[in-house]
Amino acid sequence: xxxxxxxxxxxxxxxxxxxxxxxxxxxxxxxxxxxxxxxxxxxxxxxxxxxxxxxxxxxxxxxxxxxxxxxxxxxxxxxxxxxxxxxxxxxxxxxxxxxxxxxxxxxxxxxxxxxxxxxxxxxxxxxxxxxxxxxxxxxxxxxxxxxxxxxxxxxxxxxxxxxxxxxxxxxxxxxxxxxxxxxxxxxxxxxxxxxxxxxxxxxxxxxxxxxxxxxxxxxxxxxxxxxxxxxxxxxxxxxxxxxxxxxxxxxxxxxxxxxxxxxxxxxxxxxxxxxxxxxxxxxxxxxxxxxxxxxxxxxxxxxxxxxxxxxxxxxxxxxxxxxxxxxxxxxxxxxxxxxxxxx
Numbered sequence: 001x002x003x004x005x006x007x008x009x010x011x012x013x014x015x016x017x018x019x020x021x022x023x024x025x026x027x028x029x030x031x032x033x034x035x036x037x038x039x040x041x042x043x044x045x046x047x048x049x050x051x052x053x054x055x056x057x058x059x060x061x062x063x064x065x066x067x068x069x070x071x072x073x074x075x076x077x078x079x080x081x082x083x084x085x086x087x088x089x090x091x092x093x094x095x096x097x098x099x100x101x102x103x104x105x106x107x108x109x110x111x112x113x114x115x116x117x118x119x120x121x122x123x124x125x126x127x128x129x130x131x132x133x134x135x136x137x138x139x140x141x142x143x144x145x146x147x148x149x150x151x152x153x154x155x156x157x158x159x160x161x162x163x164x165x166x167x168x169x170x171x172x173x174x175x176x177x178x179x180x181x182x183x184x185x186x187x188x189x190x191x192x193x194x195x196x197x198x199x200x201x202x203x204x205x206x207x208x209x210x211x212x213x214x215x216x217x218x219x220x221x222x223x224x225x226x227x228x229x230x231x232x233x234x235x236x237x238x239x240x241x242x243x244x245x246x247x248x249x250x251x252x253x254x255x256x257x258x259x260x261x262x263x264x265x266x267x268x269x270x271x272x273x274x275x276x277x278x279x280x281x282x283x284x285x286x287x288x289x290x291x292x293x294x295x296x297x298x299x300x301x302x303x304x305x306x307x308x309x310x311x312x313x314x315x316x317x318x319x320x321x322x323x324x325x326x327x328x329x330x331x332x333x334x335x336x337x338x339x340x341x342x343x
Contacts, residue, residue, distance in 0.1 A: 038065060038083040039123040043096035043109070047134040048078040050107040051098055057082045057109045058099075064088050067109055077129065082109055092117035096127045098135040100220065107135055133216070314340035 048070060057065035065084040073079050084090070093116025101108045114131065121127075231238070278285055315334040322328035336342060 039086060039088070040068065040081060040083050041090060041121065041123065042126040043080045043082065043132050044073070044126060044129050045078045045080060045096075045098070045132050045134055046129065048080060048098065050105055050135060051080065051109065052107070055106070055108050056101070057084060057111065059088065059111045064111070079126070080109065084111070090121040090125070090127075092119045092121060093131075094121065094127060095131045095133065097133040097216070099216075100135060312339050 051067065051070065053067055053070060055067050056063045057067065065082055065088070067080060067082050069081040071079045071081075080096075088111075090111070091113070093114050095112045095114040097110045097112060098107055099110045100106065116131070313333070313335075316332040317334075318330045318332055320328045320330060334340075
């Protein structure tokens with residue numbers, strides 16, 4: 001019996017170790033933890049729209065760190081604090097730029113080697129404004145057309161379209177009405193010359209911003225073209241993936257349909273039985289929920305000295321099921337001295 005008990009304890013210990021390792025691995029992956037040594041630097045930007053704490057820092061597309069903090073300076077500039085791997089070397093020619101990481105507005109901080117000195121920047125150093133570049137603001141680009149959209153009257157546009165269709169269908173008497181609608185629309189646009197001027201001014205500002213970042217814009221267009229080409233080349237793989245996903249969804253649906261009777265016959269009654277037991281012993285459950293916080297506080301105090309717990313072992317007693325369901329207690333270890341002295 002002791003041999004069986006020892007084997008069960010070993011198997012239980014191995015199972016718990018494997019479970020703990022799996023939980024730690026999942027936590028490390030989903031939390032994107034970085035365990036290598038890191039150094040912290042700063043970069044000063046005029047605009048950090050879209051950049052958030054926790055987003056990646058990349059060099060040539062490789063992740064080397066994360067954005068740690070973003071603060072506003074007294075001169076209304078933004079100071080970005082970021083980390084980089086211990087192997088990364090920043091020089092006086094290093095540039096910091098904010099890039100789009102995806103098509104839905106995500107950003108990342110990119111580090112590039114530009115023209116300048118080769119003297120190494122010490123950890124905690126700051127990349128100045130003349131060596132940083134913000135991301136292109138697409139909201140300003142689209143918002144520049146807003147006054148023009150407001151200048152057009154939807155009713156006039158609809159009426160003009162209707163008259164034009166009637167004229168091309170051979171209804172000659174509508175030509176005069178068509179010209180009347182065209183004149184009215186032209187007068188409306190003439191009355192809105194200030195709005196059109198605002199559109200031109202806004203577009204001039206936006207185009208000036210794009211001109212200042214033409215290299216970045218060209219790279220974005222090239223990257224999008226390469227993405228489309230890659231997708232076109234792999235259209236067969238994508239079609240197969242969609243087909244496989246559809247087949248897998250059908251298989252899961254069939255599996256759930258087959259398992260539903262078994263779940264209904266086994267799981268649901270057991271859940272009802274468990275709920276009935278809890279309701280019948282609600283006083284015990286209520287007392288357990290009441291005392292658990294205090295117990296957890298005691299456990300927390302045990303860990304104040306470090307990432308370990310200090311326990312004093314007095315007895316190890318194993319509870320087994322005996323004949324007719326009666327409990328059998330097996331004392332495996334114990335002592336009656338020190339703190340374990342009977343009182």
